[in-house]
Amino acid sequence: MTTRTETLPALAEVFREHGYAGTSLALISAATGLGKGSLYHLFPGGKAEMAACVIEEIDAWFEANLYRPLREQDPPERAISKMFESVERYFRSGRRVCLVGVLALGTSRDLFAEAVRSYFVRWVDALAVALRRVGHNDAASAALAEEIVAQIQGAIVLARALDEPALFTRALATLRSRVATAAG
Amino acid sequence: MTTRTETLPALAEVFREHGYAGTSLALISAATGLGKGSLYHLFPGGKAEMAACVIEEIDAWFEANLYRPLREQDPPERAISKMFESVERYFRSGRRVCLVGVLALGTSRDLFAEAVRSYFVRWVDALAVALRRVGHNDAASAALAEEIVAQIQGAIVLARALDEPALFTRALATLRSRVATAAG
DNA sequence: CCATCTTTGTACCGATCGGTACAAACCCGC
DNA sequence: GCGGGTTTGTACCGATCGGTACAAAGATGG
Numbered sequence: 001m002t003t004r005t006e007t008l009p010a011l012a013e014v015f016r017e018h019g020y021a022g023t024s025l026a027l028i029s030a031a032t033g034l035g036k037g038s039l040y041h042l043f044p045g046g047k048a049e050m051a052a053c054v055i056e057e058i059d060a061w062f063e064a065n066l067y068r069p070l071r072e073q074d075p076p077e078r079a080i081s082k083m084f085e086s087v088e089r090y091f092r093s094g095r096r097v098c099l100v101g102v103l104a105l106g107t108s109r110d111l112f113a114e115a116v117r118s119y120f121v122r123w124v125d126a127l128a129v130a131l132r133r134v135g136h137n138d139a140a141s142a143a144l145a146e147e148i149v150a151q152i153q154g155a156i157v158l159a160r161a162l163d164e165p166a167l168f169t170r171a172l173a174t175l176r177s178r179v180a181t182a183a184g
Numbered sequence: 185m186t187t188r189t190e191t192l193p194a195l196a197e198v199f200r201e202h203g204y205a206g207t208s209l210a211l212i213s214a215a216t217g218l219g220k221g222s223l224y225h226l227f228p229g230g231k232a233e234m235a236a237c238v239i240e241e242i243d244a245w246f247e248a249n250l251y252r253p254l255r256e257q258d259p260p261e262r263a264i265s266k267m268f269e270s271v272e273r274y275f276r277s278g279r280r281v282c283l284v285g286v287l288a289l290g291t292s293r294d295l296f297a298e299a300v301r302s303y304f305v306r307w308v309d310a311l312a313v314a315l316r317r318v319g320h321n322d323a324a325s326a327a328l329a330e331e332i333v334a335q336i337q338g339a340i341v342l343a344r345a346l347d348e349p350a351l352f353t354r355a356l357a358t359l360r361s362r363v364a365t366a367a368g
Numbered sequence: 369c370c371a372t373c374t375t376t377g378t379a380c381c382g383a384t385c386g387g388t389a390c391a392a393a394c395c396c397g398c
Numbered sequence: 399g400c401g402g403g404t405t406t407g408t409a410c411c412g413a414t415c416g417g418t419a420c421a422a423a424g425a426t427g428g
Contacts, residue, residue: 002405018291021206025386036387037406046387097289104345105281105289107202113347120345143358146342150355151331154338158330161288161304163297171334174327186375209416220417221376230417 004042004053007032012054016099020051020108048111051103055115058099062119067126076133080179083127084172087152094159094168101153124149131179148175188226188237191216196238200283204235204292232295235287239299242283246303251310260317264363267311268356271336278343278352285337308333315363332359 014023014031025047029035034042043049066083073079091098100119103112128145132138155171158164198207198215209231213219218226227233250267257263275282284303287296308329315325339355342348 019203019205019289021203022291024384026384035407037390037408040387041405100345101341102289104341105203105286107206109344116345117347120342124342143354146351147335147355147358150338150342150351151335152338153341154334154336157285157288157337157341158304158308158334160293161285161300163301167330167334170327171331174331208414210414219377221378221420224417225375 002034002038002042005057007034007042008054008057011050012058012099015051015054016097016102019102019106020047020111021106023047051108051112052115055100055103055112055119059115059119062123067122070126070130076130080127080130080134081176083130084176088169088172091152091156091168093165094156095165097160098153098156101156120149134179144179148179151175186218186222186226189241191218191226192238192241195234196242196283199235199238200281200286203286203290204231204295205290207231235292235296236299239284239287239296239303243299243303246307251306254310254314260314264311264314264318265360267314268360272353272356275336275340275352277349278340279349281344282337282340285340304333318363328363332363335359 010031011028014027017023018027025036025039028039028047028050032039039050040046043053045052065086069079070076070083073082090096100116103109104116104120109116124142124145127148128141131141131144136144151171152175155168159166159168159171194215195212198211201207202211209220209223212223212231212234216223223234224230227237229236249270253263254260254267257266274280284300287293288300288304293300308326311332312325312329315328316322320328335355336359339352343350343352343355
Protein backbone atom coordinates (compact mmCIF):
# COMPACT_ATOMS: atom_id res chain seq x y z
CA MET A 1 0.00 0.00 0.00
CA THR A 2 1.40 3.32 -1.07
CA THR A 3 0.01 6.74 -0.29
CA ARG A 4 -0.02 9.74 -2.55
CA THR A 5 2.31 11.77 -0.39
CA GLU A 6 4.98 9.09 -0.49
CA THR A 7 5.20 9.24 -4.25
CA LEU A 8 5.31 13.03 -4.51
CA PRO A 9 9.07 13.51 -3.99
CA ALA A 10 9.91 11.04 -6.76
CA LEU A 11 7.22 12.55 -8.97
CA ALA A 12 8.54 16.04 -8.37
CA GLU A 13 12.04 14.99 -9.31
CA VAL A 14 10.87 13.48 -12.59
CA PHE A 15 8.90 16.57 -13.55
CA ARG A 16 11.86 18.78 -12.67
CA GLU A 17 14.23 16.67 -14.74
CA HIS A 18 12.10 16.31 -17.85
CA GLY A 19 9.57 19.10 -17.70
CA TYR A 20 5.85 18.49 -18.03
CA ALA A 21 5.83 17.57 -21.71
CA GLY A 22 8.93 15.42 -21.41
CA THR A 23 7.63 13.37 -18.52
CA SER A 24 6.03 10.15 -19.74
CA LEU A 25 4.10 7.66 -17.69
CA ALA A 26 6.91 5.20 -18.35
CA LEU A 27 9.38 7.57 -16.68
CA ILE A 28 6.98 8.14 -13.81
CA SER A 29 6.50 4.42 -13.41
CA ALA A 30 10.24 3.85 -13.30
CA ALA A 31 10.86 6.71 -10.88
CA THR A 32 8.16 5.68 -8.43
CA GLY A 33 8.41 1.93 -8.89
CA LEU A 34 4.64 1.88 -9.35
CA GLY A 35 2.71 0.35 -12.23
CA LYS A 36 0.07 2.21 -14.14
CA GLY A 37 -2.59 0.53 -12.08
CA SER A 38 -1.32 2.02 -8.85
CA LEU A 39 -0.59 5.37 -10.41
CA TYR A 40 -4.09 5.81 -11.78
CA HIS A 41 -5.51 4.51 -8.55
CA LEU A 42 -3.67 7.23 -6.64
CA PHE A 43 -4.14 9.92 -9.29
CA PRO A 44 -7.31 9.26 -11.30
CA GLY A 45 -6.65 12.46 -13.20
CA GLY A 46 -3.42 11.10 -14.66
CA LYS A 47 -0.38 13.19 -15.44
CA ALA A 48 -2.13 16.50 -14.96
CA GLU A 49 -3.30 15.58 -11.49
CA MET A 50 0.14 14.30 -10.54
CA ALA A 51 1.73 17.56 -11.59
CA ALA A 52 -0.95 19.55 -9.81
CA CYS A 53 -0.33 17.60 -6.59
CA VAL A 54 3.40 18.09 -6.90
CA ILE A 55 2.97 21.82 -7.35
CA GLU A 56 0.61 21.93 -4.42
CA GLU A 57 3.13 20.23 -2.17
CA ILE A 58 5.97 22.44 -3.32
CA ASP A 59 3.77 25.45 -2.73
CA ALA A 60 2.86 24.28 0.75
CA TRP A 61 6.52 23.67 1.58
CA PHE A 62 7.51 27.15 0.48
CA GLU A 63 4.59 28.66 2.31
CA ALA A 64 5.51 26.96 5.57
CA ASN A 65 9.29 27.23 5.32
CA LEU A 66 9.79 30.53 3.55
CA TYR A 67 6.76 32.71 3.04
CA ARG A 68 5.21 32.55 6.48
CA PRO A 69 8.51 33.13 8.32
CA LEU A 70 9.23 36.04 6.01
CA ARG A 71 5.92 37.63 6.86
CA GLU A 72 5.75 36.85 10.56
CA GLN A 73 8.98 35.66 12.11
CA ASP A 74 11.06 38.03 14.22
CA PRO A 75 13.54 39.39 13.66
CA PRO A 76 12.88 39.78 9.93
CA GLU A 77 16.61 39.83 9.21
CA ARG A 78 16.78 36.31 10.51
CA ALA A 79 13.84 35.17 8.38
CA ILE A 80 15.52 36.58 5.28
CA SER A 81 18.77 34.91 6.16
CA LYS A 82 16.94 31.63 6.68
CA MET A 83 15.29 32.05 3.31
CA PHE A 84 18.65 32.19 1.58
CA GLU A 85 19.78 29.11 3.50
CA SER A 86 16.63 27.22 2.56
CA VAL A 87 16.89 28.27 -1.07
CA GLU A 88 20.51 27.18 -1.24
CA ARG A 89 19.64 23.80 0.23
CA TYR A 90 16.38 23.30 -1.65
CA PHE A 91 17.84 23.99 -5.07
CA ARG A 92 20.94 21.99 -4.27
CA SER A 93 23.20 24.91 -5.05
CA GLY A 94 21.62 25.31 -8.44
CA ARG A 95 21.91 21.67 -9.39
CA ARG A 96 18.21 21.28 -8.90
CA VAL A 97 15.81 23.18 -11.06
CA CYS A 98 12.75 25.14 -9.92
CA LEU A 99 9.77 23.18 -11.22
CA VAL A 100 7.44 26.15 -11.00
CA GLY A 101 9.93 28.22 -12.99
CA VAL A 102 10.17 25.49 -15.61
CA LEU A 103 6.39 25.35 -15.89
CA ALA A 104 6.27 29.13 -16.22
CA LEU A 105 8.44 28.97 -19.34
CA GLY A 106 6.56 26.16 -21.10
CA THR A 107 3.17 25.86 -22.72
CA SER A 108 2.10 23.90 -19.66
CA ARG A 109 2.00 27.30 -18.02
CA ASP A 110 -1.58 27.57 -19.23
CA LEU A 111 -2.53 24.37 -17.41
CA PHE A 112 -1.09 25.56 -14.13
CA ALA A 113 -1.22 29.29 -14.67
CA GLU A 114 -2.92 30.16 -11.41
CA ALA A 115 -0.68 27.95 -9.25
CA VAL A 116 2.46 29.26 -10.94
CA ARG A 117 1.31 32.82 -10.55
CA SER A 118 0.38 32.42 -6.93
CA TYR A 119 3.69 30.76 -6.04
CA PHE A 120 5.72 33.68 -7.34
CA VAL A 121 3.35 36.43 -6.24
CA ARG A 122 3.39 35.13 -2.70
CA TRP A 123 7.14 34.69 -2.69
CA VAL A 124 7.72 38.26 -3.85
CA ASP A 125 5.07 39.65 -1.51
CA ALA A 126 6.31 37.77 1.54
CA LEU A 127 9.86 38.91 0.88
CA ALA A 128 8.68 42.48 0.40
CA VAL A 129 6.90 42.33 3.75
CA ALA A 130 10.10 41.16 5.43
CA LEU A 131 12.11 43.91 3.78
CA ARG A 132 9.59 46.48 4.88
CA ARG A 133 9.81 45.14 8.39
CA VAL A 134 13.56 45.60 8.19
CA GLY A 135 13.02 49.26 7.51
CA HIS A 136 12.79 49.80 3.77
CA ASN A 137 10.02 51.93 2.39
CA ASP A 138 7.24 50.29 0.43
CA ALA A 139 8.51 50.99 -3.06
CA ALA A 140 12.07 49.91 -2.35
CA SER A 141 10.88 46.72 -0.65
CA ALA A 142 8.67 45.69 -3.54
CA ALA A 143 11.37 46.42 -6.09
CA LEU A 144 14.12 44.64 -4.20
CA ALA A 145 11.93 41.61 -3.51
CA GLU A 146 11.13 41.27 -7.19
CA GLU A 147 14.79 41.60 -8.04
CA ILE A 148 15.87 38.96 -5.55
CA VAL A 149 13.36 36.33 -6.66
CA ALA A 150 14.24 36.97 -10.30
CA GLN A 151 17.94 36.75 -9.49
CA ILE A 152 17.43 33.38 -7.82
CA GLN A 153 15.55 32.05 -10.83
CA GLY A 154 18.12 33.40 -13.24
CA ALA A 155 20.97 32.01 -11.21
CA ILE A 156 19.44 28.55 -11.50
CA VAL A 157 19.30 28.90 -15.29
CA LEU A 158 22.87 30.17 -15.47
CA ALA A 159 24.31 27.67 -13.02
CA ARG A 160 22.79 24.82 -15.01
CA ALA A 161 23.79 26.26 -18.35
CA LEU A 162 27.40 26.67 -17.29
CA ASP A 163 27.30 23.49 -15.21
CA GLU A 164 28.74 25.58 -12.43
CA PRO A 165 26.82 25.25 -9.15
CA ALA A 166 29.21 27.69 -7.49
CA LEU A 167 27.59 30.45 -9.51
CA PHE A 168 24.32 29.86 -7.70
CA THR A 169 25.92 30.00 -4.28
CA ARG A 170 27.81 33.12 -5.31
CA ALA A 171 24.60 34.80 -6.50
CA LEU A 172 22.93 34.11 -3.18
CA ALA A 173 25.89 35.53 -1.27
CA THR A 174 25.74 38.70 -3.34
CA LEU A 175 22.02 39.05 -2.68
CA ARG A 176 22.58 38.58 1.04
CA SER A 177 25.12 41.31 1.20
CA ARG A 178 22.94 43.56 -0.91
CA VAL A 179 20.06 43.16 1.53
CA ALA A 180 22.43 43.78 4.45
CA THR A 181 23.97 46.97 3.08
CA ALA A 182 20.68 48.31 1.79
CA ALA A 183 19.22 47.77 5.24
CA GLY A 184 22.01 49.72 6.94
CA MET B 185 11.72 25.83 -53.04
CA THR B 186 12.42 26.77 -49.47
CA THR B 187 15.78 27.32 -47.86
CA ARG B 188 16.82 26.36 -44.39
CA THR B 189 17.30 29.90 -43.22
CA GLU B 190 13.78 30.86 -44.17
CA THR B 191 12.29 28.24 -41.89
CA LEU B 192 14.48 29.03 -38.88
CA PRO B 193 12.39 31.88 -37.42
CA ALA B 194 9.24 29.76 -37.39
CA LEU B 195 11.19 26.80 -36.05
CA ALA B 196 12.70 28.91 -33.30
CA GLU B 197 9.28 30.15 -32.26
CA VAL B 198 7.90 26.63 -31.99
CA PHE B 199 10.82 25.43 -29.90
CA ARG B 200 10.51 28.45 -27.65
CA GLU B 201 6.79 27.90 -27.20
CA HIS B 202 6.84 24.18 -26.53
CA GLY B 203 10.39 23.36 -25.47
CA TYR B 204 12.41 20.65 -27.14
CA ALA B 205 10.47 17.68 -25.78
CA GLY B 206 7.13 19.33 -26.38
CA THR B 207 7.80 20.18 -30.00
CA SER B 208 6.42 17.51 -32.31
CA LEU B 209 6.95 17.21 -36.03
CA ALA B 210 3.26 17.90 -36.43
CA LEU B 211 3.68 21.26 -34.68
CA ILE B 212 6.75 22.02 -36.75
CA SER B 213 4.91 21.12 -39.91
CA ALA B 214 2.05 23.41 -39.00
CA ALA B 215 4.32 26.29 -38.00
CA THR B 216 6.47 26.16 -41.12
CA GLY B 217 3.77 25.07 -43.56
CA LEU B 218 6.14 22.36 -44.76
CA GLY B 219 5.40 18.64 -45.02
CA LYS B 220 7.64 16.01 -43.55
CA GLY B 221 9.21 15.46 -46.94
CA SER B 222 10.50 19.00 -47.15
CA LEU B 223 11.50 19.09 -43.52
CA TYR B 224 13.64 15.99 -43.71
CA HIS B 225 15.03 17.17 -47.00
CA LEU B 226 16.21 20.41 -45.37
CA PHE B 227 17.18 18.79 -42.06
CA PRO B 228 18.18 15.15 -42.60
CA GLY B 229 19.02 14.93 -38.91
CA GLY B 230 15.41 15.56 -37.92
CA LYS B 231 14.33 17.39 -34.81
CA ALA B 232 17.79 17.44 -33.27
CA GLU B 233 19.33 19.07 -36.33
CA MET B 234 16.52 21.61 -36.53
CA ALA B 235 17.08 22.61 -32.92
CA ALA B 236 20.84 22.74 -33.43
CA CYS B 237 20.41 25.05 -36.43
CA VAL B 238 18.04 27.28 -34.51
CA ILE B 239 20.50 27.57 -31.65
CA GLU B 240 23.29 28.30 -34.06
CA GLU B 241 21.35 31.13 -35.63
CA ILE B 242 20.35 32.58 -32.30
CA ASP B 243 23.95 32.38 -31.20
CA ALA B 244 25.14 34.12 -34.32
CA TRP B 245 22.58 36.86 -33.87
CA PHE B 246 23.64 37.51 -30.30
CA GLU B 247 27.28 37.42 -31.29
CA ALA B 248 26.81 40.00 -34.00
CA ASN B 249 24.30 42.26 -32.26
CA LEU B 250 25.34 42.05 -28.63
CA TYR B 251 28.59 40.30 -27.85
CA ARG B 252 30.84 41.87 -30.44
CA PRO B 253 29.63 45.42 -29.81
CA LEU B 254 30.08 44.85 -26.08
CA ARG B 255 33.66 43.81 -26.64
CA GLU B 256 34.66 46.28 -29.30
CA GLN B 257 32.29 49.16 -29.85
CA ASP B 258 33.13 52.58 -28.48
CA PRO B 259 32.07 54.03 -26.22
CA PRO B 260 31.34 50.93 -24.09
CA GLU B 261 28.54 52.74 -22.28
CA ARG B 262 26.73 52.94 -25.56
CA ALA B 263 27.25 49.26 -26.32
CA ILE B 264 25.81 48.34 -22.94
CA SER B 265 22.86 50.63 -23.45
CA LYS B 266 22.28 49.10 -26.87
CA MET B 267 22.42 45.65 -25.29
CA PHE B 268 19.54 46.50 -22.98
CA GLU B 269 17.58 47.88 -25.91
CA SER B 270 18.20 44.77 -27.98
CA VAL B 271 17.32 42.48 -25.10
CA GLU B 272 14.09 44.36 -24.47
CA ARG B 273 13.15 44.10 -28.11
CA TYR B 274 14.37 40.55 -28.67
CA PHE B 275 12.52 39.06 -25.72
CA ARG B 276 9.44 41.12 -26.51
CA SER B 277 9.41 42.66 -23.04
CA GLY B 278 9.48 39.24 -21.46
CA ARG B 279 6.64 37.86 -23.53
CA ARG B 280 9.11 35.82 -25.49
CA VAL B 281 11.15 33.16 -23.76
CA CYS B 282 14.89 32.57 -24.09
CA LEU B 283 15.23 29.28 -25.95
CA VAL B 284 18.75 28.70 -24.73
CA GLY B 285 17.60 29.26 -21.17
CA VAL B 286 14.75 26.82 -21.64
CA LEU B 287 17.13 24.22 -23.00
CA ALA B 288 19.46 24.79 -20.06
CA LEU B 289 16.69 23.79 -17.65
CA GLY B 290 15.57 20.64 -19.46
CA THR B 291 17.09 17.24 -20.07
CA SER B 292 17.73 18.38 -23.61
CA ARG B 293 20.56 20.36 -22.05
CA ASP B 294 22.73 17.28 -22.52
CA LEU B 295 22.07 17.26 -26.25
CA PHE B 296 23.06 20.89 -26.64
CA ALA B 297 25.29 21.30 -23.61
CA GLU B 298 28.21 22.88 -25.40
CA ALA B 299 26.12 25.35 -27.40
CA VAL B 300 24.15 26.37 -24.32
CA ARG B 301 27.31 26.80 -22.29
CA SER B 302 29.03 28.82 -24.96
CA TYR B 303 26.07 31.14 -25.44
CA PHE B 304 26.02 32.15 -21.79
CA VAL B 305 29.77 32.14 -21.24
CA ARG B 306 30.26 34.49 -24.15
CA TRP B 307 27.41 36.74 -23.07
CA VAL B 308 28.80 37.09 -19.56
CA ASP B 309 32.35 37.52 -20.80
CA ALA B 310 31.48 40.11 -23.41
CA LEU B 311 29.50 42.09 -20.88
CA ALA B 312 32.36 41.87 -18.39
CA VAL B 313 34.74 43.21 -21.02
CA ALA B 314 32.44 46.17 -21.62
CA LEU B 315 32.16 46.87 -17.91
CA ARG B 316 35.91 46.75 -17.56
CA ARG B 317 36.22 49.17 -20.41
CA VAL B 318 33.86 51.48 -18.56
CA GLY B 319 36.25 51.50 -15.66
CA HIS B 320 35.34 48.69 -13.27
CA ASN B 321 38.05 46.46 -11.95
CA ASP B 322 38.20 42.86 -13.15
CA ALA B 323 36.46 41.22 -10.22
CA ALA B 324 33.61 43.71 -10.08
CA SER B 325 33.08 43.48 -13.84
CA ALA B 326 32.88 39.70 -13.84
CA ALA B 327 30.52 39.64 -10.86
CA LEU B 328 28.24 42.35 -12.22
CA ALA B 329 28.12 40.77 -15.67
CA GLU B 330 27.07 37.45 -14.20
CA GLU B 331 24.45 39.17 -12.11
CA ILE B 332 23.01 41.08 -15.04
CA VAL B 333 22.67 38.07 -17.32
CA ALA B 334 21.09 36.06 -14.52
CA GLN B 335 18.72 38.91 -13.75
CA ILE B 336 17.60 39.01 -17.37
CA GLN B 337 16.92 35.28 -17.40
CA GLY B 338 15.11 35.42 -14.08
CA ALA B 339 13.06 38.39 -15.18
CA ILE B 340 11.84 36.37 -18.17
CA VAL B 341 10.73 33.58 -15.87
CA LEU B 342 9.00 35.95 -13.49
CA ALA B 343 7.39 38.08 -16.16
CA ARG B 344 5.89 34.96 -17.76
CA ALA B 345 4.86 33.45 -14.46
CA LEU B 346 3.03 36.59 -13.40
CA ASP B 347 1.90 37.30 -16.94
CA GLU B 348 3.25 40.78 -16.39
CA PRO B 349 5.59 41.94 -19.16
CA ALA B 350 6.09 45.25 -17.38
CA LEU B 351 8.15 43.39 -14.80
CA PHE B 352 10.71 42.57 -17.46
CA THR B 353 10.99 46.14 -18.66
CA ARG B 354 11.25 47.31 -15.07
CA ALA B 355 14.05 44.83 -14.35
CA LEU B 356 16.01 46.07 -17.33
CA ALA B 357 15.58 49.68 -16.22
CA THR B 358 16.88 48.82 -12.77
CA LEU B 359 19.89 47.07 -14.26
CA ARG B 360 20.61 50.07 -16.46
CA SER B 361 20.63 52.45 -13.57
CA ARG B 362 22.74 50.06 -11.54
CA VAL B 363 25.37 49.98 -14.26
CA ALA B 364 25.23 53.76 -14.54
CA THR B 365 25.63 54.51 -10.82
CA ALA B 366 28.25 51.79 -10.33
CA ALA B 367 30.22 53.33 -13.19
CA GLY B 368 30.18 56.83 -11.70
C1' DC C 369 9.94 19.82 -75.34
C1' DC C 370 12.34 16.56 -73.26
C1' DA C 371 15.59 14.39 -69.79
C1' DT C 372 17.26 15.12 -65.37
C1' DC C 373 17.61 16.45 -60.91
C1' DT C 374 15.56 18.68 -56.92
C1' DT C 375 11.67 19.52 -53.98
C1' DT C 376 7.42 18.02 -51.98
C1' DG C 377 3.14 15.38 -50.29
C1' DT C 378 1.58 11.21 -48.59
C1' DA C 379 1.32 6.66 -47.08
C1' DC C 380 3.38 3.97 -43.96
C1' DC C 381 6.73 2.04 -40.25
C1' DG C 382 7.49 0.32 -35.38
C1' DA C 383 7.58 2.50 -30.96
C1' DT C 384 5.61 4.94 -27.57
C1' DC C 385 2.20 8.11 -25.94
C1' DG C 386 -1.69 8.83 -22.08
C1' DG C 387 -5.35 6.26 -20.48
C1' DT C 388 -8.72 2.12 -19.51
C1' DA C 389 -10.26 -2.56 -18.24
C1' DC C 390 -9.97 -6.07 -15.38
C1' DA C 391 -8.51 -10.06 -13.02
C1' DA C 392 -5.12 -11.73 -9.78
C1' DA C 393 -2.95 -10.67 -5.40
C1' DC C 394 -3.27 -8.59 -1.31
C1' DC C 395 -4.85 -6.97 3.25
C1' DC C 396 -8.25 -6.64 6.63
C1' DG C 397 -12.05 -7.63 10.34
C1' DC C 398 -13.95 -11.57 11.93
C1' DG D 399 -9.00 -19.13 7.24
C1' DC D 400 -12.49 -17.00 5.07
C1' DG D 401 -15.13 -13.18 2.59
C1' DG D 402 -14.98 -8.32 0.94
C1' DG D 403 -12.82 -4.37 -0.22
C1' DT D 404 -8.51 -2.35 -1.66
C1' DT D 405 -4.17 -2.28 -4.17
C1' DT D 406 -1.58 -3.76 -8.06
C1' DG D 407 0.29 -5.81 -12.55
C1' DT D 408 -0.74 -6.51 -17.17
C1' DA D 409 -2.86 -6.60 -21.47
C1' DC D 410 -4.82 -3.61 -24.38
C1' DC D 411 -6.93 0.80 -26.62
C1' DG D 412 -6.68 4.48 -30.30
C1' DA D 413 -3.70 8.33 -31.12
C1' DT D 414 0.46 10.22 -31.94
C1' DC D 415 5.37 10.00 -31.79
C1' DG D 416 9.94 10.59 -34.85
C1' DG D 417 11.44 8.85 -38.98
C1' DT D 418 11.50 6.45 -43.81
C1' DA D 419 10.07 5.26 -48.59
C1' DC D 420 8.77 6.68 -52.62
C1' DA D 421 6.29 8.45 -56.36
C1' DA D 422 4.14 12.70 -58.13
C1' DA D 423 5.22 17.40 -59.08
C1' DG D 424 8.37 21.27 -60.09
C1' DA D 425 12.16 23.30 -61.58
C1' DT D 426 16.42 23.36 -64.69
C1' DG D 427 19.63 22.95 -68.55
C1' DG D 428 19.89 21.78 -73.27
